[in-house]
Amino acid sequence: MQEGQLAQRLNKVETSAIRELFKLLGKPGIISFAGGFPDSALFDVAGLQTASQQALAQEPSAALQYGATEGYQPLREQIAQFMQAKGVPTLAAQDLIITTGSQQALDLIGKCLIDEGDKVIVEGPTFLATIQCFRLYGAEVISAPIDAEGMQIDKLEQLIIEHRPKLIYTIPTFGNPSGATLSLERRQRLLALAMRYQVLIVEDDPYGDLYFDAPPPPSLLALSAQIPGSRDFLAHCGSLSKVLSPGLRIGWLIAPPALLAKAVMCKQFSDAHTSTFAQATAAHYLAAGHMPAALAKVRKVYAQRAQVMMQALREELGDAVAFTAPQGGLFLWLRLTGANGKLTDAAELAKRAIEQGVAFVPGAPFFSQNPDPTSLRLSFATVNEEKIREGVRCLAKALA
């Protein structure tokens, strides 16, 4: 194999930024705010054990044989019910397909829609793997600015007019890495923009169930019921990864029928279907009605950890950092203010922080354009409260 034999699309993807992140994650014994994981100590192992045993005992051949590319029908029905309970009453099983994690839903969208040179608008900052996934299909990725209320719709409209994008990708609720949540009014305006400019919105919603106090505004998918015609310009990616278990690799894609049919075709040639073993297990778990209790538990723990982290940051770092309190999710997004001459380079801080025994991810790689070098992402999800306080003290030392 020579380098020259590789496909040209690989030249589109910068791996160095990712490698840097992984280097930071790898060091043992360190307090890590770097991950994007849920806390495995919160997994409902007993519930999943029962579910998997039921799946194998009651329907061994469905759970172990090849299955439909669209997904295992009982799981599609359970997910439709799950979405109905989240304010999408008109959703039926045939409106969604099961994907191998929501990452595959993004990959299928890219494969179905993006031609070489197509423009795609994402939030600046956004989920790194989405940028790379779309670039592999030839996309030029444009960054739309966000503030505490998510994408700035006026500026987004200018970018749409200027670039005529193939699609707009957004994590409107408890965004990764920003933690920001798009306000209700902006959600309505975003759907109106989609219709006006006939551009597809891709709503990625892995975190929406992880709210702290009150539920977030309705998803774009739920809202689309109130804005006739808007559903024709909306794809929605969901996932059990953050709320039940990433290891199952169960995600789903809801999209206009023509796009969904093409996504099924592409999925057939990508992995034939998502593990029926994992799908049948998830279907039994959901059917047993465990989800509300499991969600209540993780919401409470993450809310508490977020509070502890914010309190510690205010006490230990004061005005050297600025952040908006997230209302849910896994992430806290900071800016280094430079107050009192303190460091403003988050990449440099990351190196010093490792030496002090704490890891986090600098924010710049999350931007497809115009990176903010003062930004960084902290995850509060996988560290207990005592270790959060200790980690923030290490961070303060690194900044001192």
Place this chain on the structure above:
Amino acid sequence: MQEGQLAQRLNKVETSAIRELFKLLGKPGIISFAGGFPDSALFDVAGLQTASQQALAQEPSAALQYGATEGYQPLREQIAQFMQAKGVPTLAAQDLIITTGSQQALDLIGKCLIDEGDKVIVEGPTFLATIQCFRLYGAEVISAPIDAEGMQIDKLEQLIIEHRPKLIYTIPTFGNPSGATLSLERRQRLLALAMRYQVLIVEDDPYGDLYFDAPPPPSLLALSAQIPGSRDFLAHCGSLSKVLSPGLRIGWLIAPPALLAKAVMCKQFSDAHTSTFAQATAAHYLAAGHMPAALAKVRKVYAQRAQVMMQALREELGDAVAFTAPQGGLFLWLRLTGANGKLTDAAELAKRAIEQGVAFVPGAPFFSQNPDPTSLRLSFATVNEEKIREGVRCLAKALA
């Protein structure tokens, strides 16, 4: 969504042929020789139940959390041992990655290697989903003729010289749909060609363990150890789907290090990783040492069914059909000879056969070029002996 918004790559893929196949498969109450499935009645459900319970009890967080894109390390080690036992002694865990079925291995190869307009040589006939998968990445798929001993190497060399392909895809052992097995001498010549023309061979080997009487010739991967330098031009796709359970979606890719590294990068943006739940279950199953007994069982059953089907075909259809006896796998590949003025159009026969209560897949769609309209594929894997005899009688009626 309008048609014009879809990516141009979708125009490369003809879905009508596939839809036709599925229509044939769907009819209930029919004796089906149409599937490409293993028999779910042969799955080791108890062994997999124990393995999944062990995985969840002993390492719940590894089985349910995000995992490495390369695969779950204990499974990589088990698969390396499995391959060592199949004559690849030098293979280590880091030489392979776990994929979501071997279909994903093919998809990653396409993504990493195929540029728009690249030529790819496959067997005529070959696995339909490979043709479509590669076409989605822009490949022009060239068909190399086969006979009872697999690809005709002289003709293949002419095609290599003429087309300078990016890769050559082959199922050298108990091919789908042909059932053919590449002879040892041709395997050696194929590896020599790869080196001479510096072209990658992709060996897809889902059926090699399903031999009837004697093991097949060593895989190209195993042989490559005897031909220094040839491993640099060889990728190997393996799978547990035909020998343990398709529903786990556990495949693997072995490839030169530079290609394997790029495949990992692409997989990260395709589905992040293969289900750790399925991977940990498979690792426990393999570690428990159940595989040799499970394989012995399915080999015996499939060998018996193949014998019964061939016997019935000779008795019921006589010289109206011609076939080479497969030495393993799931498939019998027939040609309608037209003897005594009988039908030679397999697509027409498929329609008549459905009316008589038996389904099979006509052969033409398996050819990327120059389809043979007299060919058809029968699977003997999922039907018991009595039903095989009955199905063949139906086929004889349809041909009468």
